[in-house]
Structures are given as structure tokens and as C-alpha cells.
Amino acid sequence: MQIYHHFLCPFSKQIAILMSELDIAHIKIEHQFWKPNPEFDSLSMWGERPVMIVEDTVIVGTYPCFEYILAETDNKYLLSSDLITLTRIRQVANWFNKHFYEQVSAHIIHEKLVKIFSTREYIDTSIMRLAHKNLHEHMLKMSAIIDMQGYLAQDDLSYADLVAASHLAVIDYFGDINWSLYPKVKEWYCLIKSRPIFRSNLEGKITGIDPSKNYLKLDF
Amino acid sequence: MQIYHHFLCPFSKQIAILMSELDIAHIKIEHQFWKPNPEFDSLSMWGERPVMIVEDTVIVGTYPCFEYILAETDNKYLLSSDLITLTRIRQVANWFNKHFYEQVSAHIIHEKLVKIFSTREYIDTSIMRLAHKNLHEHMLKMSAIIDMQGYLAQDDLSYADLVAASHLAVIDYFGDINWSLYPKVKEWYCLIKSRPIFRSNLEGKITGIDPSKNYLKLDF
DSSP: OOOEEEEEHHHHHHHHHHHHHHTTOOOEEEEEEEEEHHHHHHHSSSGGGGGEETTEEEEEEEEHHHHHHHHHOOOTTTTTTSSHHHHHHHHHHHHHIIIIIIIIIIHIIIIIIIOOOOOOOOOOHHHHHHHHHHHHHHHHHHHHHHHHHSSSSSSSSOHHHHHHHHHHHHHHTOOOOOOOGGGGHHHHHHHTTTTHHHHHOOOOOBBTTTTOOOSSOOOO | OEEEEETOOOOHHHHHHHHHTTTTOEEEOOOOTOOOOOOHHHSSSGGOEEEEEEETTEEEEHHHHHHHHHHHOOTTTTSOOHHHHHHHHHHHHHHHIIIIIIIHHHHHIIIIIIIIIOOOOOOOOOHHHHHHHHHHHHHHHHHHHHHHOOOOOOOOOHHHHHHHHHHHHHHHTTTTGGGGGGHHHHHHHHHHHHHHHHHHOOOOBTTTTTOOOTTSSSOO
16 A cells, blocks of 8 residues: 655545554655645645555545545454444544644645745735634634543544644644643643654654654653 | 435535435434524534434534445445445545535535525625636536446446535526536436436425526426
């Protein structure tokens, strides 16, 4: 299996981490998604990520990729054989990959990464303010859920937590999370971050943009 | 099972049609999604549709709803027991529910329905022009696929076709499709529209907005 991947792409990150955690062999092809890439564009209309190649089949998007992996593995670790729990995992994935992305990650990635390397425009502070306001609301909602059940979809770690943590990791690289406001989320994130597979997926550095101070720290 | 539903909502439409086709008992609760509805909002953050109620569980969004139904039924009609075909069905669902919606349906529904009943602003012709340009591109892509294999995800009808047809039916209500440009898509759509269950889901009328001339015609 091959996956087009960049450590600052929350979509390919969550699928690559899931495959590593489930011990599914895969090769990562580095994809700097802010650069024009005719090879990638020929596989993914509208530039949607991630793109996985399974033998002759191209699978595009977190939803089809996740469901493919789920169907192919007997390993229920991080997933669930209980349909209601699995439905909850899918809903949290949908929350982060759709709503959190549209309201938070997409803006921050565009303003702080794409603009610097691609459009070369200035950061729009009103968009950043909106993204931070939305981030705050999502973090409060996460705090409440984590406080209640320890993790996002059930009382134990699941793929849902990896999806959420993948988005947070990317925006944390840019230093946009004021962790002191969300101690419950911070505690949960530190637990996930200390997993060797998640940690190895944090590695990477973009020339010109240093990661925030606590990005790589396990305890901060 | 209960589903919040409106015949001009492409999301609840596709799930309601799927349940009818698979003979799954369900009750529709009319949901005029352009009106404030505290009961609905308490179930669905960000107003995402559809919302299904299964015993005590609330399931939000086409992706979790579809996967729940798929897991609960042994009936593989409209679905597939072949993983690669099922993956293709999911990708087409993702195409229409994400990209087609964002580029086409969302704009037309907002300009021609939400604005009239909710915000009371004028239709923005530049947005309508963009939606029509995007619609044209998607219709050409559909034409090519239908020409090649008869249907969108395989050489026979599947849930993927119902998803696509649900979006087209809503924008066809407003008369925004120039069918003469896309004979292959028109032929495919007429076949789907002539199915009794799809047809019964076309029924409905909004006071103040008449359906386009060919909206209810089986052959046009």
C-alpha cells in the first residue's frame, strides 16, 4: 500500500498513523500539498487528501480510506466491533474532518503554510481571529466530552482520538493553541502524543517555519 | 427508526430513499431546514443533515447514517459485497456529498430557497453563474462515466447513483439543469426517476416556488 503523505496534512497523517498502529505495511510518498503536482492531481480530483494506492486501485479521501482499512483488518484495536461505538467513532471523524477542518484547520493551514509557500500573500488577521474563535468553541466541546468519558468516542483510545489529535498536531506546529485554557484536552493530547507511533509522525520540519516550543515535547 | 427529512434536502433524501429501497421501516419527521428549529439543533451541532434516531442513539450525517444502515442490513442490493466496488460507491457518495454539494447544490439551495424563506436577500447572480459553471463540469464528468459503464460506481444501479440523483433532483426542482446538454446523464436520470420509490420521494411542493416543468415528468 502506498499513501501520499505530509506531516502537516491532518488527513494523510490520521490514515498513516492508523495503518502504523494496526501494523499494516505501507510506503509513504512525500506530498507537499501546497505545490502544484500533476501526478497527484491526476489521481485526486479537487486535490482531496489522502490518496492511497492499493494494487491498481486509487482510494481518495479519509472516509473511503478509513472504511477500506476497517474492512481489510480483523484487528479491532482502535476500532470497535460494537456498531453503536463504531458509529460514534465515525461521527467524531466526521466532526473533525468536516467541521473542525472547515472552521479551524483549513484556515490556519492556508494562512500560515499555503500563503507563505504558494500564494505569497500576507496573513489575513480577521480570518485568523475567526479560526481562533472557532477553535476555542471546539476545544470547549472536546473538554466536556473528555472530562465525561476520558476519550472522544468511548472510554478508551480509538481512531476518533487519532483523527482529532492529527488536526491539533498540525495547528500546534504553528503554535496556535493556548493549551493553558484546556487542561483536560492537554492531558488527553499528551497521552496520545507519547505513543511512539504518533510521536514518530510528528517528526518533520518545514524550512522557514519552526515548530512551536511545545510541539515535540511530551510533557509541556 | 426516525429520520428528519425534507424533499429538497439532498442528504436526508438519499438516506430515506436507501431505507425505502432496502425495505427498512422508518418514520419521516418533516424538517424545513431553512427555519430555526431548536429541537433539531439540539441533536445536530452545525445543523448537519440528515439526523436519524435509532432507539436512544442519534446518528448525524450521511456518512455515519449510510454506514450504520450498511452494517445493519444483509441486503446487498444497491450495495456490494465486493470491497473495491463498495469503496467506489463510497467515493462517489463523497464526490457528491462533499464536492458537488460545496460547488453546486449548496449555492443553488441557498440562493433559491434559503434566501427566499429565511434571509430575504436577493439572489446573487455571480454565485449562480459560478454554481452553473461548476455544475457543467460535474455533468461532463458524470457523462463520461455513465457512457463508459452505464452507472456511476459499477455497471448496475447502486447507492452511488441514488446519492447523485438526490442532488440533481433538488436542483432540477429549481430548473437549473439544461438537460439537452447531457443526453447520457438525462437517460440515466430518467431510469432512476422512474423507480417508484425515487418517484414518491420527488413529491412535495413549496408554496411560492413551483417545480420546473420536467421535474415530475418521467420522460422529458
